Amino acid sequence: MPRVAIASASSSQFTKESGKSIFELACEPSIKVLLESGIGKQVDAVLVSTCATDQYSSTIVSEMLGIKPKVSHRVDNLCNSGTNAIASAYSLIASGLCESALVVGVEKATSAGNRLVWDLTRGSFNFPVHWASMFARAHMRRYGTTEEQMAQVSVKNHKNAAKNPNALFRKPVSLHDVMNSKKIADPIKLLDCSAPCDGASAVLLFSEKKAKKTEEPVWINGIGQQTNGASFASAGDLTELDTARKAAKEAYSMAGIKPSQVDIAELHDAFTILEIIAYEDVGFAPRGKGGRFVDQDEIAINTRGGILGCGHPVGATGVAQVTEVALQLQGRAGKRQVGGCRTGIVHNLAAAGSSATVMVLGV
Amino acid sequence: MESEFTQHLKQGEFRIPVCTKCGKKAWPPSSTCSECYSRTALKKVSNRGVLVEFATSHLRGHEGVFGIVQMDGFRLVGSFESADLSEGMDVRMIECGMKDGTPYYLFAPEK
Ligand SMILES: [Zn+2]
Numbered sequence: 001m002p003r004v005a006i007a008s009a010s011s012s013q014f015t016k017e018s019g020k021s022i023f024e025l026a027c028e029p030s031i032k033v034l035l036e037s038g039i040g041k042q043v044d045a046v047l048v049s050t051c052a053t054d055q056y057s058s059t060i061v062s063e064m065l066g067i068k069p070k071v072s073h074r075v076d077n078l079c080n081s082g083t084n085a086i087a088s089a090y091s092l093i094a095s096g097l098c099e100s101a102l103v104v105g106v107e108k109a110t111s112a113g114n115r116l117v118w119d120l121t122r123g124s125f126n127f128p129v130h131w132a133s134m135f136a137r138a139h140m141r142r143y144g145t146t147e148e149q150m151a152q153v154s155v156k157n158h159k160n161a162a163k164n165p166n167a168l169f170r171k172p173v174s175l176h177d178v179m180n181s182k183k184i185a186d187p188i189k190l191l192d193c194s195a196p197c198d199g200a201s202a203v204l205l206f207s208e209k210k211a212k213k214t215e216e217p218v219w220i221n222g223i224g225q226q227t228n229g230a231s232f233a234s235a236g237d238l239t240e241l242d243t244a245r246k247a248a249k250e251a252y253s254m255a256g257i258k259p260s261q262v263d264i265a266e267l268h269d270a271f272t273i274l275e276i277i278a279y280e281d282v283g284f285a286p287r288g289k290g291g292r293f294v295d296q297d298e299i300a301i302n303t304r305g306g307i308l309g310c311g312h313p314v315g316a317t318g319v320a321q322v323t324e325v326a327l328q329l330q331g332r333a334g335k336r337q338v339g340g341c342r343t344g345i346v347h348n349l350a351a352a353g354s355s356a357t358v359m360v361l362g363v
Numbered sequence: 364m365e366s367e368f369t370q371h372l373k374q375g376e377f378r379i380p381v382c383t384k385c386g387k388k389a390w391p392p393s394s395t396c397s398e399c400y401s402r403t404a405l406k407k408v409s410n411r412g413v414l415v416e417f418a419t420s421h422l423r424g425h426e427g428v429f430g431i432v433q434m435d436g437f438r439l440v441g442s443f444e445s446a447d448l449s450e451g452m453d454v455r456m457i458e459c460g461m462k463d464g465t466p467y468y469l470f471a472p473e474k
Binding site (some may be wrong): 118119120121122123124125126127129130133134137138141155183184185186222231232233235238 | 392416417421429440461468
């Protein structure tokens with residue numbers, strides 16, 4: 001199959017309230033990648049990833065950017081929208097339908113994507129923090145994972161976010177801060193949770209032919225995706241995510257690599273417990289040992305500050321994760337640059353892990 | 364449009380769609396069976412279940428004890444009046460309904 005590369009990637013400043021429309025937000029990082037890559041307006045596809053239901057959004061963004069694409073549509077798969085849009089753009093290029101594709105993820109803090117109201121199985125406890133607390137309780141009970149280990153994830157990611165000029169939270173937090181932050185849903189505290197925000201990220205994908213003429217192509221070497229249902233009732237074992245495990249296995253197999261070859265990863269840390277479960281699901285730590293893996297420094301994890309530090313503009317998150325790994329692999333991550341990374345992965349989830357995407361990127 | 368499930372729930376009745384052909388429970392509620400694609404019809408089902416996990420919510424406006432309950436062939440998130448619970452315990456739905464457009468399923472431990 002022909003290869004597909006990321007030619008350019010960029011994120012906007014994530015904020016509590018930007019005062020901008022999703023269209024204005026979407027244009028910011030898009031203009032950056034269009035100019036930086038030198039492609040200008042000759043883009044074959046424009047995909048907008050968002051949970052905002054504004055009509056015709058990708059086509060409006062195209063018009064605002066002066067692009068007349070062959071393909072234009074919006075992608076929504078809740079928090080897992082961004083990597084889904086990239087997978088679709090990948091397919092458009094790999095199939096030969098397009099030579100280039102702009103994927104822009106964008107969201108407002110007020111997005112409808114923050115809560116899945118369709119799911120009547122959640123009763124009156126239907127916020128994401130409620131299912132997250134069930135995962136945390138289950139992992140603690142079965143494997144002895146502690147609240148301190150979860151808190152360490154938050155400390156690490158906030159520390160990373162302090163080096164990221166686009167992050168929503170740029171102040172480091174201590175273990176004491178996290179442990180003593182307001183209880184939200186036992187054992188989850190305020191600083192174990194990510195926050196909705198305004199933000200946008202964009203990536204520009206090129207066909208192999210086009211990418212070879214660019215300086216720093218980042219190749220999409222593997223994609224794995226799995227959807228098991230939309231409701232929380234469809235979740236099986238609460239200590240692991242079957243969707244993420246399957247997605248990771250497929251992505252590694254497509255890329256022909258093992259988890260031990262990964263240098264850098266963006267893991268979906270909407271809650272601290274999710275990063276711990278992710279360590280296990282993507283094969284970095286054995287089952288049940290995720291809590292003890294937080295301390296490691298072999299693999300650089302959530303260097304942009306993750307969702308905890310950057311904020312969670314749901315439709316933009318997956319694109320922001322891919323953007324970070326691409327910038328790191330290109331050696332363009334500024335103050336937070338990790339030395340010598342060649343292979344990275346992105347792990348992106350939606351709604352209690354009911355769907356998942358894992359991507360392998362490489363240079 | 365309001366579903367039949369919600370209409371009954373408003374009256375405090377817990378009836379869920381069950382496939383008229385293969386008997387599978389359609390949960391979350393659906394008019395079509397996801398197994399054989401036949402129509403479903405509302406049916407009264409057992410109100411007994413087993414508590415899988417529980418926690419206490421301090422989220423403003425959503426305070427209270429809640430937990431995942433494994434019913435006969437489906438799962439839901441129930442509310443509890445006290446945290447004097449343990450995982451694996453037998454529980455029973457004692458009340459249900461709609462409040463501010465959101466369903467609630469109130470459970471209590473089996474005596
Ligand atoms: Zn059936």
